[in-house]
Structure formats: structure tokens, C-alpha cells
Amino acid sequence: MRRGPPRAQPARLSLRRRLAWQFAALSALLVVALFFSVRFAAERASRASQDAVLGAAVISVGDGIRAQDMGLALDLPYATFSMLGAMGGERIFYSLSIGPRLVTGYQQLPQPSQRPGDLSPVFWSADYRGSRLRLAAITRRVLLENRIEEITVVLGQTRYGQAVIARDTARSAVWIGLAILALAGPLALWAARAVIRPVDRLAEAVTRRGPHDLRPFRHPAPRELLPLVGALNGLIARLRTALQLAETFIFEAAHRIRTPLSLVRTEAEMALAETSDPGTRQRLRRMIRAIGESSRSANQILDHAMVLYRSDQFDAAPVDFAALAGSVLRSVQPVAEMREITMHAEGLDLPRMVSGDGRMIEVALRNILDNALKYSPDEGEVWIRLEATEDRIARLSVCDRGRGLPPDQPDLTARFLRGSNAGDVVGSGLGLTIVAEVAAAHGGSFSLQPGSEKGACAILSLPLSQP
Amino acid sequence: MRNLVPAAVAALTLTLAQLMFAAPAQAFDIEERRLFGSGDREIAVLSTTDLAAIDMVLQDFVDGHPDIRIRYDQASSMQVFGAIHDEGAIYDLVMSSAMDLQMKLANDGFAAPVLPRTGNLPLWARWRDQLFGVALEPVVTLASRRGLGDLPVPRTRRDLIAMLREHPDLLGGRVATYDPVTSGVGYFLIAQDSQNFEGFWRLAEVMGRLNARLFCCSVEMIDELREGRITIAYNVVASYAARYTPEDPDLIRLAFEDYTFAIVRSAFVPSNAHNAADATTLLSYLLSGPAQRQIAANAGVALIPGTGPEPGPHLRPIRLDTGLLVYDDQLRRAGLMAEWNAALVQP
Numbered sequence: 126m127r128r129g130p131p132r133a134q135p136a137r138l139s140l141r142r143r144l145a146w147q148f149a150a151l152s153a154l155l156v157v158a159l160f161f162s163v164r165f166a167a168e169r170a171s172r173a174s175q176d177a178v179l180g181a182a183v184i185s186v187g188d189g190i191r192a193q194d195m196g197l198a199l200d201l202p203y204a205t206f207s208m209l210g211a212m213g214g215e216r217i218f219y220s221l222s223i224g225p226r227l228v229t230g231y232q233q234l235p236q237p238s239q240r241p242g243d244l245s246p247v248f249w250s251a252d253y254r255g256s257r258l259r260l261a262a263i264t265r266r267v268l269l270e271n272r273i274e275e276i277t278v279v280l281g282q283t284r285y286g287q288a289v290i291a292r293d294t295a296r297s298a299v300w301i302g303l304a305i306l307a308l309a310g311p312l313a314l315w316a317a318r319a320v321i322r323p324v325d326r327l328a329e330a331v332t333r334r335g336p337h338d339l340r341p342f343r344h345p346a347p348r349e350l351l352p353l354v355g356a357l358n359g360l361i362a363r364l365r366t367a368l369q370l371a372e373t374f375i376f377e378a379a380h381r382i383r384t385p386l387s388l389v390r391t392e393a394e395m396a397l398a399e400t401s402d403p404g405t406r407q408r409l410r411r412m413i414r415a416i417g418e419s420s421r422s423a424n425q426i427l428d429h430a431m432v433l434y435r436s437d438q439f440d441a442a443p444v445d446f447a448a449l450a451g452s453v454l455r456s457v458q459p460v461a462e463m464r465e466i467t468m469h470a471e472g473l474d475l476p477r478m479v480s481g482d483g484r485m486i487e488v489a490l491r492n493i494l495d496n497a498l499k500y501s502p503d504e505g506e507v508w509i510r511l512e513a514t515e516d517r518i519a520r521l522s523v524c525d526r527g528r529g530l531p532p533d534q535p536d537l538t539a540r541f542l543r544g545s546n547a548g549d550v551v552g553s554g555l556g557l558t559i560v561a562e563v564a565a566a567h568g569g570s571f572s573l574q575p576g577s578e579k580g581a582c583a584i585l586s587l588p589l590s591q592p
Numbered sequence: 593m594r595n596l597v598p599a600a601v602a603a604l605t606l607t608l609a610q611l612m613f614a615a616p617a618q619a620f621d622i623e624e625r626r627l628f629g630s631g632d633r634e635i636a637v638l639s640t641t642d643l644a645a646i647d648m649v650l651q652d653f654v655d656g657h658p659d660i661r662i663r664y665d666q667a668s669s670m671q672v673f674g675a676i677h678d679e680g681a682i683y684d685l686v687m688s689s690a691m692d693l694q695m696k697l698a699n700d701g702f703a704a705p706v707l708p709r710t711g712n713l714p715l716w717a718r719w720r721d722q723l724f725g726v727a728l729e730p731v732v733t734l735a736s737r738r739g740l741g742d743l744p745v746p747r748t749r750r751d752l753i754a755m756l757r758e759h760p761d762l763l764g765g766r767v768a769t770y771d772p773v774t775s776g777v778g779y780f781l782i783a784q785d786s787q788n789f790e791g792f793w794r795l796a797e798v799m800g801r802l803n804a805r806l807f808c809c810s811v812e813m814i815d816e817l818r819e820g821r822i823t824i825a826y827n828v829v830a831s832y833a834a835r836y837t838p839e840d841p842d843l844i845r846l847a848f849e850d851y852t853f854a855i856v857r858s859a860f861v862p863s864n865a866h867n868a869a870d871a872t873t874l875l876s877y878l879l880s881g882p883a884q885r886q887i888a889a890n891a892g893v894a895l896i897p898g899t900g901p902e903p904g905p906h907l908r909p910i911r912l913d914t915g916l917l918v919y920d921d922q923l924r925r926a927g928l929m930a931e932w933n934a935a936l937v938q939p
Contacts, residue, residue, distance in 0.1 A: 198927050201918035203787070210914025214720035216699050217914045221923070229923040231700075254701045285720075 140324075141317040148313030149306070156302030164295035171290045175212070175282075176259070180246045182209050183261040183280040186219065187243070190276060192267045197221075197228060197276075213286020216256055220279045234279055237262040241277070256283045323347050327354065339365040339437075376430040379423040386420045425555045428488045432559050435485050436566040443590060444486055446477040446519045447511055453490040454509060457498060465504045472511040477519040480590040481567045489563035489571075492556040493523050493583045500527030500581070517589045518569070524582040530575055560585060620675040622665045623809075629654025629661040635870050637662055638676070639687035640669045640777070641727075641857065642811055645831045645890050649883045653874060660870055668808055669693060669776030676702055676862060684871035687859040689729060689829060690776035692783075694858045695916040698723040703860035704868055708876040711884075712896050716911040717856050725856040725912055726878045727887045728895040728903070730830040731781060733846040734814065739766060739823030740844075748850045749789055752826075756798045764802050766823040768813050771806035772932060777855070778808075781827045783919045783928055784853055784910065796935035799826070804936065817843070829855070831891045847906060854893060854909040 138146075182205045189200035199221065209217050220230035235251035235258070246261040258281035265276045323346055330344050341358040390413060397409040451473045461468050479486070497507045508524045557573070560583070564571040569587035576582050624643055628650045639646070643666055650662050665683075667675070669690035675681035676697055688694050697703060703722035710724065717725030733752070735745065743759065746752040756763055770778025785792045805822065807813045810832035813825040818840065833845055859878065861871045877883055881899060888900025893907065903909065910916075918924060 195930065197923060199921060199923035201921045201924050203915045203918050205915075206918050207911070207913050207915030210719075215914065216701070217917055218699075229921050256701070 141314070141321050144317035144320060145310075145313040148316060149309055152306050152309040152313075156299060156306055159302045160295050160299045163298035164291050167294035168287065168291040171287045172259075172284070175284065175287055176248050176261070178209065179259060179261045179280065179282060180248070182206075183246050183263050183278055184244075186280055187263050187265045187276075187278045190221070190265050190267060190278070192269055197267065197269065199229060209280075209282050213284075213289055215282040215285060218253060218258065218281045220277075222277050222279075223274050228276065230279075234281060235260060236277065236279060240264065251281075253281065258282065259284050323350055331357070339368070372430050372433060375426055379426040379430070383420055383423045383427070386416055386423065390416045390420070422555070425492070425559065428492070429555055429559050429562075432485055432488060432562050432566070435482050436562060439566055440482065441480045442483065443478050444481050444483045446479045446486065446521070446587060447473045447475055449483060449486055450490055450509065450511055450521060453487060453494060457491070457494045460498055461507070464498070464501075466498060466501050467506045468509065469506065470509045473509070477511060477513060478590045479519055479567065479587045481587065485563045485566065486587070489560045489585060490521075492560050493521075493585060496556050496583065497523045497525040497527075501525045502527065513589060514586075518586045519589050520584060520586045522582050522584045524576050524580060526576070526578070526580040529579055530573055530581050557583075619679055620667060620671040620681065622667050622671075624666040626664050627661060628664065629658070631657065631659040631661045633660050633867060633870055635660060635662050635685060635867055635874055636683045637664045637685045637687065637874075638672055638681065638683040639664065639666055639685075639859075640672055640689050641666065641687055642832050645834070646887075649878065649886050652882065652886075653877050656877075657870075657873070660873075662874070668774065670774060673697065673776060680864070682864055682866060683862055684865040684867045685859055685874055686862055687726065687857065688776070689855055689857045690780055691855055691858065691910060691912060692780050692916040692919040693776050694723060694860065695719065695912065695914065696920045698860055699914060699917055702862055704863040704865060706861045706868065706872045706875065708872050708879060710879050711881070712898070713879055714896070716909075716913070717858075717895060719912050719914075723858050723860045723912060724875060724879065725858050725895055726875075727831065727857040727891055728854045728893050728909060729857055729891050730847060730893055730907060731827050731853040731855060732830045732833060733848065734817055734825040734828050734833055735844040735846055736817055736820065736823050737842050737844055738820065745844060746846065746848075748848050749791065749795060750850070752824075752848075753791060753795050753798055756795075756802060756824075760802055763823055765805070766821070767799050767802050767804040767826065768807055768816065768822045768824070769799065769804060769826040770810075770813075771808055772929065773806075774808040777829065778806075778827070779925070779928075780855070780919060781853065782932060783924075785827075786928065786931075788851060788853075788908075793931065793935050795826075796932060800936035814843075830893075831857075831887075834890045834892060847904065849906050851908045852904075852906045854903065854907050856895070856910060856912050858912060 185202050185205045189202055191198045191200070201219075206217055209215060218231045218234050220232075220234040220236075221228040222230075222236070231253075233253075235249075235253055237247050237249060237260070239247060241247040241262040241264050243264050243266070246263045248259065248261050250257060250259050252258065260279055260281035262277055262279045265278060266273050267276055268274075327342075327344060327346060327350060330342065339361050341361055342354050344354065346354050393409055393413045393416065397406060397413065400406060400409070451470070454468060454470055454473070458468065494507075494509075501507055505526050507526075509521070510524075511519065511521045514520055557571070561571045564585055564587065567587050569585065571583070571585050574582045574584060626643055626647070628647075631654065637650075643664065646664075650664060654660060654662055669688050670693075672686060672688050673690065673693040673696075676683070676686055677700070686694075686697070698719055705721045707721060708724065710718065713725065717728075741762070743755060743762070744751075746755050756767065770781060772779035772782050782792075785795075789795075805816075807816075810829045813822070813828055814832055816822045817825050830845070833843070859875055861868050861875065865871055878887075879896070884894065884896050884899035888894040888896075892901060893903050894900030
């Protein structure tokens with residue numbers, strides 16, 4: 126049974142999740158930053174505009190100061206006070222003083238640390254009667270009892286409204302930020318996926334490749350992935366070289382063994398004909414049989430090397446599957462007759478055109494028939510049947526009445542693998558592997574199935590070429 | 593010039609009240625004190641509002657809240673202000689028609705923030721969550737039909753000035769108004785009048801020439817009017833007059849067409865209140881539909897739309913906002929009072 130490639134140990138966090146988390150965390154950070162920066166900006170903006178109003182108000186209070194015969198008169202402007210308090214229901218405090226002496230207004234209202242001008246007010250903040258006040262002050266000079274007196278006008282207001290504006294503005298900024306954050310989740314996932322996608326695509330391309338596809342990757346990849354692709358291609362190149370070396374070696378070895386083997390066989394056959402000693406004859410026969418198996422294995426190894434080579438350099442041409450099957454059938458006929466096995470052929474009289482490599486298909490057919498004959502008992506029967514299915518597949522089934530398939534080994538097409546019930550029948554275990562590889566190279570399939578009563582059916586399916 | 597009788601009456605009432613309730617010694621004058629209900633928890637109310645104008649509402653409240661009793665102390669607006677601002681008197685609800693003084697108390701931090709159910713109370717009739725308008729009170733002029741005789745009823749302040757000028761024989765010593773020295777509402781109305789009516793100082797002069805009598809309170813003016821001792825009472829808060837006008841055919845209620853002020857009677861829970869929770873409940877009740885319907889029926893105009901008669905075209909309600917703070921300025925007050933005395937007190 127073939128097992129999947131060993132899986133790599135995953136790191137603690139997937140790249141995608143790591144990216145998504147970083148994106149989301151960054152967005153959350155931005156929302157917090159947004160809240161504070163908007164709050165700060167709103168506070169500054171509303172303070173500036175409210176300072177302007179307060180400044181105008183303190184000037185208009187100053188304008189209401191008049192000197193009269195009886196002393197100082199003050200016309201506090203109703204509208205000014207009304208406007209000052211309008212935004213957010215502010216508390217208002219004021220004082221008019223000459224030096225340290227309070228003329229009118231609130232006692233102990235904080236006084237400016239520096240002497241204010243009479244046109245441009247000074248602003249400061251201070252606590253008074255349990256509230257934080259924003260204060261503005263100007264000075265006015267008035268002629269009182271023949272003396273110039275300097276009157277300091279201080280006007281203060283709470284800034285509840287300003288705080289509310291800043292808070293509300295910052296809050297709406299946070300709502301917007303939260304909405305963005307809510308969008309950022311899916312967005313982060315999407316972005317992470319987009320970043321990871323080329324890697325996935327590369328992995329997919331690697332997975333999609335056939336088992337013998339060792340061409341270098343020409344897949345377009347982002348610059349960041351080019352080192353990975355380069356490394357992969359380097360690995361593939363080394364692998365291909367190693368494989369080629371191994372195959373060439375095997376091919377050479379099989380080729381060099383085959384010729385001396387046939388020589389030895391001829392010599393052994395001659396020796397068998399010449400001797401009459403039963404012990405020696407027996408030994409020679411065993412020798413000849415072993416030599417036969419060896420050369421057969423060498424042939425199969427050569428076949429296999431050939432199939433691998435031709436799959437690599439696949440060159441398709443129209444091939445008549447039926448005619449090819451007929452000719453292979455004829456070529457194994459003598460072996461069948463020797464063991465008195467009857468071959469029943471069906472559907473070989475109609476041409477079934479497939480697109481492929483005739484040599485490879487021939488090798489596959491020979492291996493299937495060899496296998497069927499090998500596992501058939503003497504005087505047995507083999508059925509060969511070729512048919513075209515509805516989904517345009519040429520399906521060749523070769524069924525024998527042999528010992529069938531071991532029940533626990535569903536896939537006997539792996540290299541050098543033989544059924545556990547093969548027993549005394551000699552074989553390399555390479556035959557069916559060759560068939561499966563030929564089928565794969567042609568985009569077809571090969572399978573072994575149990576026969577209807579006993580024995581097994583080898584089924585080779587190749588796609589018919591387009592009419 | 594000032595009538596001594598009302599002061600004597602007030603003093604007597606106070607003495608009686610102090611004897612009856614054994615109240616702690618205090619520097620401000622309580623004119624009348626009454627208890628409503630007999631519950632365990634007490635709401636102490638300090639108010640300028642005439643008991644007769646509000647006793648039904650308070651009685652309804654204690655009927656609905658049997659575990660609460662109300663101690664209602666009525667005092668003049670200056671006394672109410674002084675009690676809270678200077679003497680640290682402890683009350684749970686303070687109600688007054690002197691808008692400027694109420695505003696100053698709230699602005700200066702004497703009002704606690706509370707959350708009564710305000711219904712449809714207009715925004716201009718409240719300040720933050722501290723000061724709440726509970727009634728709109730038109731300021732009218734009352735006249736005695738008998739006293740006027742054949743004279744036509746004045747429709748504007750100019751008509752009034754002309755009438756006072758032309759009939760010193762008929763009206764001499766028979767004109768009355770608030771005394772701004774003792775009455776906070778009186779001062780506030782003079783300040784408003786002087787700002788809104790360019791002929792106001794002329795009116796004051798004419799009244800001075802007629803030896804106008806000055807009163808601390810609406811009730812006493814109305815009493816004198818009903819007794820036939822005065823003919824015209826200028827600037828009377830309508831809710832006091834409302835008690836008599838329907839049943840007294842002699843009393844004419846003049847809402848001048850040039851303008852008629854409507855002041856907002858407002859209430860707050862002091863920040864040192866002992867029973868702020870129940871006071872807030874009472875405030876909620878005062879702002880509720882049933883109480884507002886009674887109050888509006890008394891005042892003749894609704895504060896909360898839909899609870900009584902809509903304000904007429906000449907009615908000029910005064911907003912409850914920080915602009916009111918200017919009237920309490922010492923310099924401004926001194927200037928205004930100097931002018932008032934110069935106009936009214938003639939050699």
C-alpha cells in the first residue's frame with residue numbers, strides 16, 4: 126500500500142492566522158489612537174472657539190463700565206451672559222476689582238497672574254466653588270474722583286459643554302473606528318488569504334504534477350517566493366539527475382546481463398540435449414528455468430526503463446488499440462498452446478483508436494497477457510475482451526481462472542510488489558507496475574479485480590481519441 | 593409711605609408659626625408654615641408661592657404618597673434667597689418666582705443635580721439638571737372697577753401713564769406696586785420693565801407723584817385692593833389674583849397689550865438637602881400632568897404645552913438662563929435702586 130508523503134510539523138500559528146491577528150491588533154490600536162487624537166483635537170478646537178466667545182464677552186462686560194458722579198456704574202450685558210451660558214448650561218462667575226478691592230461680582234474669584242491688556246484678554250484655568258473654570262480677564266482705566274483707576278474684569282465659565290462636545294466627537298470617532306474594526310476582521314482574513322494564495326498555488330502546482338514529472342517549475346511566483354521556487358527546482362534537478370543515473374545504470378545492467386544469459390541458456394539447452402543422466406538433466410532443466418526467469422526479469426526491467434523514458438518524452442500518435450491487442454495476442458499464442466491454454470478474444474475486430482505511444486501500449490499488453498498466462502493453470506482459459514464505454518473509454522479486460530487476488534492486497538501494481546499468494550510462480554513484481562505506468566502516461570487507468578467465479582481480471586482503460 | 597400693616601401681620605404670623613411649630617432660631621422670616629400629610633418621611637419646602645395657590649397640589653401629592661409629609665414654609669423671595677445663600681438653612685426643595693435669585697443660587701452651586709421626570713418641560717424653562725420651571729406666571733395689573741368709576745380701562749402702559757397723569761385727584765395714594773427693597777420679584781420686575789419699556793421711568797415718576805404705596809407681597813396688595821383702599825396695583829403675579837378674580841366682579845385683570853411678562857416659578861433641590869430623593873419625587877409630581885393642569889388653571893397659562901391655556905400674543909415669557917445673573921450684580925442693583933428712588937421718592 127502506498128503511503129502519503131510525510132507531513133511537516135505545523136508551527137504554533139498558521140501564517141494566515143498570524144497575519145489576520147496582526148492586522149486586527151493594529152486596527153484596534155488605531156481605534157484607540159483615533160479616540161484620543163480626535164478627543165484631543167475636538168477639545169482644542171472647541172476650547173479655541175469658546176475662548177473667542179469668552180474673550181468677546183469679557184470685553185463687552187468691560188465696555189459696560191462707566192464712571193458717574195456717584196461712582197462706578199456697570200451695565201452688565203444680559204445677552205452676553207445668556208450666550209455664555211447657552212452652550213451646555215455653563216455656570217458663570219465674574220468680578221470687577223480695583224487692585225485687591227472687589228467692586229462687584231463674586232468674592233475670591235481667581236485673578237490673573239499677569240496684568241491683562243485692555244483689548245486682548247488673557248485666558249487661564251482655575252478651580253472655583255467646586256468647578257473647573259475657564260477664565261478671561263481684561264483691564265479698564267476709569268477716571269474716578271479725579272484719579273485714574275485700573276479695573277480688572279474677570280469672567281469665568283465652566284466648560285461642561287466643551288467636555289461634552291469633545292466626548293461626543295471622540296465617541297462618534299470610536300463608533301466609526303469600531304465599524305472599521307468590524308470590517309477589519311473579514312478584511313484581515315481576506316488580505317491574509319491573498320498574501321498566502323501564491324504559496325497555496327505553488328503547493329497545488331507541485332501536488333498536481335504526475336509522479337514522474339520532474340520538469341523545473343516555470344510557475345509565475347511573487348518575488349518573495351522566488352528563492353523557494355529556485356530551491357525546489359534545484360532539488361528537482363538533482364533528483365532527476367539521480368534518477369536518470371539510476372535508470373541508465375539499471376538499463377545498462379539489464380542489457381549487459383541479457384546477452385550472456387541467452388548464451389548460457391543456449392549452452393544449457395545443448396547440454397540437456399546431449400546428456401542422458403537423469404540427475405544431470407533434472408539439474409539442467411532447473412537451471413534453464415532459472416535462466417529463463419532471469420532473462421525475463423531483465424527484459425521487464427528494460428521494459429520498465431523504456432516506459433519511464435518514453436513517459437518522460439511522451440510523444441502521442443494515433444494507435445489502433447484493437448489491432449495492437451490482436452498482434453500481441455498472436456505473439457503469446459505459442460506459449461499458450463504449449464500449456465494448452467485456450468484464449469478467447471472478443472471485440473478485437475473493430476478498430477479502437479487511442480492517442481498514445483504504440484511501443485508502450487504493446488509492452489503493457491504483453492505484460493498483462495504474460496501475467497494472465499502465468500497465473501492460469503495448464504489447460505485453463507483466458508478471456509480477452511475489448512469494448513468502448515459510453516464515456517469514450519477503450520476498456521480491455523483480461524480474465525484468467527487462476528488463483529485470483531489475495532484479499533488483503535487490493536493494489537498489486539506497486540513496483541516489485543507481488544501477491545502474497547504468488548507462491549511458486551516466478552516473477553519480478555514489475556509487470557503490473559509497467560502496465561499501471563503506461564496507463565497513467567496515457568491518462569487512462571489500470572486495475573486488478575477478482576474474477577466472476579475465480580481468478581482475476583486485469584482491466585486496462587485508455588481514453589479513445591477524438592473522432 | 594410704606595404700609596406698616598402688612599409687616600405687622602407678617603410678624604404676627606411668624607410669631608404664631610414659631611410658637612406652634614417650635615422651629616429652630618433662624619434669621620429669615622417665615623410668613624406661614626403648614627404641614628401636609630402625616631407620613632414618616634418629611635420634605636421641607638421653602639417657597640414664595642402663596643399657600644392658597646398650591647395647597648391643593650400638595651394635598652394631592654401627600655394623598656398619593658401616604659408615607660411622606662410636607663412641611664411647607666412660605667417666605668418672601670428675598671428671605672428665601674437669604675436663607676439658602678447666606679444662612680445655610682436646610683430644605684429639601686426651594687421654590688421661588690424671583691427668577692434671577694433662583695438662577696444665582698443654582699449658578700453658585702446651591703442646587704443639586706437631580707433627575708425628575710420633566711415630561712414636555714420646554715428647554716428654556718430649565719437650567720441643566722438643577723433648576724426646573726414649575727409654573728408660568730403672567731405679571732398683570734389689577735384695577736378696582738369701583739375705584740376707576742367712569743374712567744376707561746387702560747390697555748397699554750402708555751394709557752396707564754396718561755390716566756395717572758390726568759387724574760391725580762382720583763388716584764392719589766391709591767396706586768400700589770411691589771417694593772423692590774423687600775421683594776425680590778419686585779426688583780426683578782423693575783429691572784425687566786426698565787429694560788423693555790422706554791417709558792418706564794416716566795411711569796415711576798408719575799406713580800411717585802401720586803404717592804404710590806409699596807408692598808412686599810402680591811397678597812397684601814390684593815387685599816388692600818379688595819378692601820377698596822387702592823384702585824390700581826401695578827405688577828401683580830397672576831396666580832395670586834386668580835384666587836379672587838372669578839368671584840369678585842370688582843376686580844379687573846389687566847394684561848397690557850404692549851407686553852405682559854410671564855415669569856417662571858422655578859424649583860431646585862438644594863445640595864445640602866436631607867431628603868433629596870423624596871424632593872425629586874415631589875418635583876416630578878409638580879411637573880406631571882395633573883399638577884400642571886391645576887397650576888396652569890391658577891396662573892391662567894400653561895408652562896408645559898397641553899396642560900392649560902396657550903400663552904397669548906402679548907405674553908412675553910422670560911427664559912431661565914444665565915443672562916438672569918446680571919440683575920443681581922451689586923453695582924447694577926445699586927444703580928437701578930438709585931434711579932428708582934430718584935423717580936419715586938420726590939421732595
